[in-house]
Structures are given as C-alpha cells and as structure tokens.
Amino acid sequence: MRFLNRSVGRLSRHRRRPLAGLVLLLLGLLLTGGLYSAFAPATASTASDNEELVAEGRELFLVGCAFCHGQNGEGVSTVNGNWLGPTLAGVGAAAVDFQVGTGRMPMAQPGAQNPTKPVSYDQDEIDALAAYVASLAPGPSVPDPSDYSLAGLSSDEREEAIARGGQIFLTNCTACHNYAGKGGAMPRGGYAPNLSDTSAKHIYEALLTGPGQMDSFSNGNLSPEEKRDVIAYLYSLREQPAYGGFTFGSLGPVGEGLLAWVIGIGALVAIATWIAAHTARSNKKKGATA
C-alpha cells in the first residue's frame, strides 16, 4: 500500500506538465478502441465480409479467369480431351494465392510450363479471387505467417529445425529443385523453378497444392512443422556465405566444368599465344657495343 501511494504520488507530480494532457487523451482513445474491438460483434461482420469478398472475387474471376476455367470454375476442356483450363473445385485458396501471387496466372499462352511474370492483381484482389475459388469446394487455405515462422524458438531449436529441414529437403526436393534449390530441367520443356527468391508463403503454398507437374506435399505428407523447417533451411541457404568459394550458380560439376574448360583453358591458350607473339628484339649485334 505504501508502495502504491508512493508511485501515485510520483505520477501526480507530473500531472501539470505540458504533455500530460496529450498523454491522457491518447490513453483514453486506446482504451475506447480496445474495448470496442473486444466487445464488437466480430463473427457476424467477418461472415458478411467473406460474402462480400466472394462476390468481389467472382466479379474478378468472370473477367480474368472464366475464359479458360469456366464461368463457375468448372474447367474448360479442348476437343481432344485436354484441359484448356482445369477445374478449380477443391484447389483451395492456397493454389490461387500461389498461382496469381507469383504471376503464373493469368497465363499469357499455353506452353510446356507456366512461367512467373509480373503480378497482375494486387493482394486485395488476389484475396478476393482466393475467397471465391475457396467457396467452390473445400481445399487448402492460405497459410498463416505463424505457420512458417521460426519466431518463438530458441537458437538451438532453430538450428535443429534448419538441420531437419535440410534433411527433408535433400530427401524430397533435391531430385528436381537441385541440392541448393537452384532448380533444374524436367522432361518435355518443363523445369523445376529456382527457389532462391521465392517467398516463404509461396513455398508453403506450392508444397500444399503441387503446382504444375509438382507432387503435392499435403500436411499428411510433410507436417506443418516439417514444411516450416524446409523453408527455414532454404532461407538459411540464402544468408550463408559461400564457404567453398565461388558457387558458379550451384549447378554442380556441369557449371564448374564448363568454366574450367571454356574460360580456364581458353585463358591459358590466350596467354600462351600472347607470350609466343611478343619478344623484345634489339638492333644491336652481339659484341658490337662491348
């Protein structure tokens, strides 16, 4: 009690300072806002928000996606039985966020592989599209940042997570994406993309949904923690200095061999030619001046 009295007294000494009014006003506003958000009817408003988002997403979908995917996302097939655009029922919000968020969709033209492009929609529009497609049938939802963040882990746990992620990556991913995640060639003109600049969210979504020819790694396959560890490993690769020297694109013996044979041996030949072509000669004759 004495302690309380003393601290109130200490506070009270500041009550006539010039900033005291401003501080009091800010405290009041914070309290009001906090109380409102705590007691406001939150569930009802998100439900109607979601309905609005789905409606907005449908508008965007009809303009940008329906030509190939059908007006209700049912897919459009070609005369020879292939998909012009596959059905989107069940692909989930994660697939939309990945495909549109990396610029792969909307597709410019059909081809061996759908490349990344500058993104055509802003994040709000992508969220609306994702909400609409997710409303067609249940599917994987967009992961929360806490799903792939190492925040809250001690440094030992982080290291353990990165090491486990590395083992999982080397077992499941390197076959196509290269041991350093630099990507690689696949049959019939396809390729596994380079993962050096892919955001954690998009890696997570790709694992969940299996875009293009990629296998999916659903939560039953790699648990959310294991996915988080794989992403932590990939991020740790980006920060790591090249301890072994120049990486030459981390393509293994192909890149190194190409450099050694073309640039290394080429330079040796050029130097040898240069040495043979240059000799200083004198007009004097031996013994003439001596």
Added chain:
Amino acid sequence: MSDQHGPDELGPGEHGSSDLPDKYAGHEGEIQSADEPIRNPGLPQHTWRPTDVDPKAERRAERQVAGIFGLAALCAVLFVVSYFVFDIGGSPEDDVPTIFGLGASNVALGGTLGLALLLIGIGLIQWARKLMSDHEMVEMRHPARSSDEDREATIKALNDGLEESGIARRPLVRNSLLGAVTVLLAPAVVLLRDLGPTPNQVAEEADYPGAGLEKTVWEKGMRVVRDVVGTPIRPGDMEIGDLFNAEPEIIFAVDEEGEPILEGEPLLIAKSKAAVVLIRMDPDENKPAPGRENWAIDGILCYSKICTHVGCPISLNERKTHHLLCPCHQSTFDLADAAKVVFGPAARPLPQLPLAVDSEGYLVAQSDFREPVGPSFWERDSQASTTE
C-alpha cells in the same frame, strides 16, 4: 652459349646453310644442286634480344626471374600460414571468417597455392624468354627404317634361334608348354574368385536381415514410414497427387534399450536397397499388372526407388503423367502402368511393393519385393517376378 653456331657477320642474302653447325655440312651440296629451281634462302638473319647484347638488361632479367621465384616461395609460406590461421569451423554457430562473402580459408589456400604454382611457371617462362638461348637451329629428319643389313641380321638371328630350339621339330614339347601356361590360369581364377564374397555367399552368411542381391529388409507386416522422420503413414494422410519418400520401419526402429536395430554397414545396405516412393493417384488412372490387383490401396502405390539401370535413387515425379524420371540417365517409368519403362536405358520396370493396412490403420508391406531391386546382375533370374 650461342656462339658456336652464329657467325655474326652473315649478311641477309648470305646462304643460310652455312649458319648450321658442321654436322649438317654434308647436306650442303644437296641443297645447292641444280635440280632446285629456286635457291634455298636458308634461315633469316638472327636478331638479338636486349638481354643478349646489353649486360645491364641481362642482369635485370636475372634479378626479375629470381624475384619471381622468391615470390613463389613467399606464396608457399603464406599457404602454410593461412592453413593454420583461418578457422574452417566445426559447427554452424562457429563464426567462420570470410573474404568477399567466400570462406576465408578456401580463398587463401587456393589463392596462395595457385599463385605459387603460377609464379614458378611465370619465372620459368621469363628465364627461357630472356636468358636462355633462342637461336634458331635446324635438325634434319632421319629415316625411321633400319638399314637393310640390320634387318637381315635380325631375321637371321631369329630364325637361328627357332632352329636351335627345335620348337617346330618337337611338337610334344611345344604342346606341353602351351598346356602348362593354360593351366596356370586356374590359380588366377581361384584367387580372384575369393577377392570378395559372391552374392549367394552374402545372402547365406550375413547376420543381418535382407542380405544379398535377391532380398531386402521388407517383410510381411513391416510398416512403411516417412524417410528422415520415420513416422508411420495412414492412407488418410495421403492426398491424390502426394509423393512420399519412404523407408521400411526397421531403418528407424530401436530395441528395448533404445539402441538402433540396424546400424553401420547393415543400415546403409538396408537403406540403399529398401528405399521406396509412395504415390497416390486417382484409382481409375492406375492400370495394375496381372496378379497385382490387390497391391495398391485406394490408388496408393509403392515402388522401389532404386533405378533398374545402374541403381540411382529416383524421385523426379511428374504428377500429371505419373512418370518417374531417373536423373542419372533419364530412364522414365510410368507409375500408373506397373512402372514400365517408357524412355531411357533401363531394361526392367521398377519392382513394386505390395501394400496392405495393419490393424492400427497404418500402411504395411504384404511381403518383400517379389523380384530383386536395382540393376540387373549376373545370377538374376530374368523370368522370376513372383518368387515368394
């Protein structure tokens, strides 16, 4: 050094062959013969380098060469110094020194050793170019054929030898010699055969499960678990389009005291033969081979991960076509069609592991693979695919 073959007073138009040492004088008449419509101009006049005529330049070049060799020695010393100075780190949290974002140790070791070798090379070149004689000289080609006398003498000696040994007259001696040499192969065969155990000896004598080329550690009821983490798999964990890299449970299993059941070499052998890929596809897409109708569970198929060409582990799968591609030589297997080879050098389909579900709902093997996994080998029975 070059004094012996370099008459300085030789004019540009002077005959070249007189520039040669005396041992080539015999060719002079030939060169000047009337058969040659154009006179052989010989070698052009030799011009001297500054180091040949200027003693100062010569001494400077000498110092340069010695200096370059000295630098090479310095680099070699720096190599030894940087070997001990720069830490290469034993664990990830060690702060390993870097130069320009590259590991300092590697850069310093590679740089100093490379420079030392390069400087020795540069010094040698400088020595040869500046100080060694660069006088042009001619050496005439000699015929490769021996003289007729030598050839006759050699053939005669050979014939005399044959005659005196009497090998043509005594076939008994000749044949018994040939026979003795042939039988001498037998010790070699016996010794080479015992260089390593044969696959059958391995299978019979090894004290760990799944030994030999015909068998793996898979057995009836053994669970299929995720690779790396070792957790068992329920069919419900797999969605259509999922690919699991999996191993038999025994790889991760421990006994009552917490010691791994398999470790060391048997563990590596088990892993290298028993690794599998699990894939779930739409059950309608799968075309099971005859007799394998009950090997899949709701479109979940399990195949050996070891390529039947030369044994690389395969897991490059294309989800839409179910084509599994080997990264080594591009052998491609159609997993929806009993893993038949659709492209590449592999000659056999990937062996399939028959699946079942145990009482707790986890995926297990019905049995070991029904045929040997991995590349073909000498004793493999190419017809056997359903041996129990």
